[in-house]
Amino acid sequence: MKWLRWLKGKAEHKNFVIYILVLFTLLTAATLGNGLQIDDHVHRGIFMKTSLIHDADSNPLMTMFQFFEKTPEKKKKLMEMGFLPWWTSPNFHITFWRPLSAATHWLDYTLWPNQFWLMHLHNILWVLLIGLLSFFLYRSLHGPGWLAGMAFFFYFTNDIFAVPASWIANRNASIALLFALLCLYHHHKWRLENKTSSAFAAPLFLAIGLLGGESAVAICGYLFAYALFMERKALSLVKRMMTLVPYGLLVIGWRALYSGLGYGTSGSGVYVDPIGSPKILLS
Numbered sequence: 093m094k095w096l097r098w099l100k101g102k103a104e105h106k107n108f109v110i111y112i113l114v115l116f117t118l119l120t121a122a123t124l125g126n127g128l129q130i131d132d133h134v135h136r137g138i139f140m141k142t143s144l145i146h147d148a149d150s151n152p153l154m155t156m157f158q159f160f161e162k163t164p165e166k167k168k169k170l171m172e173m174g175f176l177p178w179w180t181s182p183n184f185h186i187t188f189w190r191p192l193s194a195a196t197h198w199l200d201y202t203l204w205p206n207q208f209w210l211m212h213l214h215n216i217l218w219v220l221l222i223g224l225l226s227f228f229l230y231r232s233l234h235g236p237g238w239l240a241g242m243a244f245f246f247y248f249t250n251d252i253f254a255v256p257a258s259w260i261a262n263r264n265a266s267i268a269l270l271f272a273l274l275c276l277y278h279h280h281k282w283r284l285e286n287k288t289s290s291a292f293a294a295p296l297f298l299a300i301g302l303l304g305g306e307s308a309v310a311i312c313g314y315l316f317a318y319a320l321f322m323e324r325k326a327l328s329l330v331k332r333m334m335t336l337v338p339y340g341l342l343v344i345g346w347r348a349l350y351s352g353l354g355y356g357t358s359g360s361g362v363y364v365d366p367i368g369s370p371k372i373l374l375s
Contacts, residue, residue, distance in 0.1 A: 108241045109227045112248060113220055120216050123258035124209040131261035134159070139201035152198055157188035157264075158355075186363055189355040192303040193264035200260075211260045218266035219257045223248045225270060229277045232284075233322075264305035271301030272311035275339075279315060283335065284324055295338045302346045315339055 128136060136142075138152050160170065167184070171177070196214065204210045226247055230240040256266040274297040281290035301308030319332040350356065357363040 109224065109244060112245060113223055116223060116248065116253075117216065117220065120219075120254075120257045123216075124212045126212060126258055127208050129259055129261070131159075132259070135197060135261055136201070139198065140205065153191045153194045154189075156194040156197060157190050159186040160184060181358075183358045186357050187355045188264075188306065188357075189350050189353060190264045190303070190305050192300065193267050193305055196263060196267065197260075208260070212258065215260060215263050215266065216257050218263060218270060219253050222253070222266060222270050222273065225273050225277065229273055229280075232277060232280055265307060267304030268301045268306070268308035271297045271304060272308040275301060275308075275311055276314055276318070279318065280322075283318070283322075295342050298339060299342055299346070302343075306350070309343055312336075312339055312343060 135156055138150070138156055160167070167182075197211075200211045200214060223244070227240070227244040230243040230247075234240045234243065256262045275294045278287075278290040278294040278297060281287050282294060298308065298311065301311070315336055319335055323332050323335070357365045
């Protein structure tokens with residue numbers, strides 16, 4: 093295919109990553125005028141102290157992603173106000189703990205509370221950082237040349253980045269992904285170059301990613317695949333799995349704290365907690 097051969101040639105150019113990032117910026121610039129959408133209105137109410145379903149004295153960093161709390165009193169209030177139907181399950185709740193992501197929204201509402209285009213620009217910048225990091229990750233895995241460039245192109249031009257770039261409330265997905273990729277990048281550096289600093293940095297970045305959003309835990313699947321198929325040292329399967337112990341302990345500790353603080357989901361039919369509702373996940 094001629095276009096693929098042409099793209100392969102361009103992918104070797106030293107400025108290829110810049111061209112793609114500029115193209116992405118131009119394509120997403122149209123979203124700067126999107127304003128607030130869906131959950132954005134809830135979040136604005138929390139930060140501006142006008143929310144009907146959150147206490148005015150609550151800490152936004154802890155409550156920003158608490159949409160429906162566990163307590164019967166809260167649910168009864170929401171039913172009386174018409175936010176929930178009367179047949180809502182007693183176990184129903186949707187509460188997420190994303191303090192790092194909440195902090196970035198706090199920054200928005202502190203510096204430019206009515207300039208929604210700047211909030212959208214903030215989102216786009218996070219996605220651009222993901223693109224740049226993914227390019228360096230592919231170069232680290234495959235070396236310089238057309239292969240890393242092509243991998244970056246097909247990854248970063250995927251439409252999955254459209255929502256986190258254009259929906260303010262979905263910024264947590266970008267933050268979680270960025271730090272999850274940093275975790276994988278440093279894990280590779282640790283295993284390939286025996287860099288002690290990377291051995292500590294990889295779990296640290298995973299921890300930061302989890303504070304951005306629970307979706308960061310998905311990188312553990314890539315770490316598992318790395319241990320199975322990309323470990324460069326001649327190690328037994330048991331020793332390969334031992335390289336994942338720091339991440340396993342971290343995730344267990346994070347989940348214990350997450351649940352201990354009362355966060356999680358149940359009975360929504362939309363968000364499925366793999367620990368709290370394993371049967372739903374497997375069905």
